[in-house]
Amino acid sequence: MCSKSTGAAIVALCTSMVGAFVALAVSAQQAETPANPHAEILSIGSAVTEIVAALGQEHRLKARDTTSTHPPSVQDLPDVGYMRALSPEGVLSVGPSLIIAGEGAGPPEALDVIRAADVAFVEVPDALTTDGILHKIDIVGDALGVPEQADALAAKVNAEMQAAMEDARRPDADKKRVLFVLSTQGGRINASGTGTAADAIIRMAGGVNAISDFEGYKQVTDEAIGTAAPDVILMMDRTGDHAADDDALFAMPAIRLTPAAQDRAVVRMDGLLLLGFGPRTATGIRQLNAALYGTDS
Structure with missing residues (x-):
C-alpha cells in the first residue's frame, strides 16, 4: 500500500505503477472493442x-x-x-x-x-x-x-x-393476462416465467405475464396453467415441431378451460420482432399492444 510516510521515492514508484495499470486497462478495453471502420x-x-x-x-x-x-x-x-x-x-x-x-x-x-x-x-x-x-x-x-x-x-x-x-400504458385493472408459450412439443407446454424477453415485452406492451412464480422458461403443469388463467396465449409465428395450430392448441387439456380458450384468443408474432430486443423492439411493442387490445399499431 502507498502512503505519505513511505517517502517521495516510494510515492513516485506507486504513481508509476498506477499509471502503468491504467494504461494496461485502457489497452485491454480497446482490445475487447476494436474500432475498425474497415473490418469485415x-x-x-x-x-x-x-x-x-x-x-x-x-x-x-x-x-x-x-x-x-x-x-x-x-x-x-x-x-x-x-x-x-x-x-x-x-x-x-x-x-x-x-x-x-x-x-x-x-x-x-x-x-x-x-x-x-x-x-x-x-x-x-x-x-x-x-x-x-x-x-x-x-x-x-x-x-x-x-x-x-x-x-x-x-x-x-x-x-x-x-x-x-x-402509448401502451393501461390501468392495472384493464391489463390482460398473457401466457407466452415457447413450445407445445410432445403435448407439454413450455412457458415463460419472469426475467425473460417474453416477460419484458408483455409488460412493455401493457399486459401482465400470467406466470410469475418462476424465472426463465420451463415446462408447466396443467394445474399451473389453470391457476394462471391467461386471457391470451402468445406464441412465435413459426412452423415445425414447436408449432401448434389453433385447434390443437385450444384442445390441449392444460389450455382448454382457460379464458383464452373460451375466446380462442391467441397472438402469433415474428419471434425476432417479439423477443430480439434490438432496433425494432418499439414496433414489436406496438404490434403486440394492438393485438391484445385492438388498438392501432
Whole structure:
C-alpha cells in the first residue's frame, strides 16, 4: 500500500505503477472493442445483425448466423450455423476480421478456440430494457468505428421506445393476462416465467405475464396453467415441431378451460420482432399492444 510516510521515492514508484495499470486497462478495453471502420464482419445473433444494418454497415457483413434473418437481404450471406451450436471451423472459414456475437453464443469450448484465433471478437450482452438496447447499439457502433451513427441510432430508438411504451400504458385493472408459450412439443407446454424477453415485452406492451412464480422458461403443469388463467396465449409465428395450430392448441387439456380458450384468443408474432430486443423492439411493442387490445399499431 502507498502512503505519505513511505517517502517521495516510494510515492513516485506507486504513481508509476498506477499509471502503468491504467494504461494496461485502457489497452485491454480497446482490445475487447476494436474500432475498425474497415473490418469485415461476422455477425452472430439476430439483434446484433439488425444493429449492424441499422447503422448503415450491412455492406461490411461477410457472414451471419442462422438466427440472423432481418433485414431479408442478409439471408444471401453465408450462414455459419445456429448461434448456440457454432463450430470454430465454420466460423473461421468465412475469414472475418471482426466477430460480433450476442451473449449466449457458443458452446463455450468453441468460443475458446475462436477467441484464440487472430480475429477481433466482441460480445454484446443481452438486454431486456430500453437502456440495454441502447447499450447494445453503443457496443456495436464502437466496435465498427462508427460512434456518431450509433449515437444517432440510439437517440432514435430511445424516442421510439418511450413513445411506444407510453402509448401502451393501461390501468392495472384493464391489463390482460398473457401466457407466452415457447413450445407445445410432445403435448407439454413450455412457458415463460419472469426475467425473460417474453416477460419484458408483455409488460412493455401493457399486459401482465400470467406466470410469475418462476424465472426463465420451463415446462408447466396443467394445474399451473389453470391457476394462471391467461386471457391470451402468445406464441412465435413459426412452423415445425414447436408449432401448434389453433385447434390443437385450444384442445390441449392444460389450455382448454382457460379464458383464452373460451375466446380462442391467441397472438402469433415474428419471434425476432417479439423477443430480439434490438432496433425494432418499439414496433414489436406496438404490434403486440394492438393485438391484445385492438388498438392501432
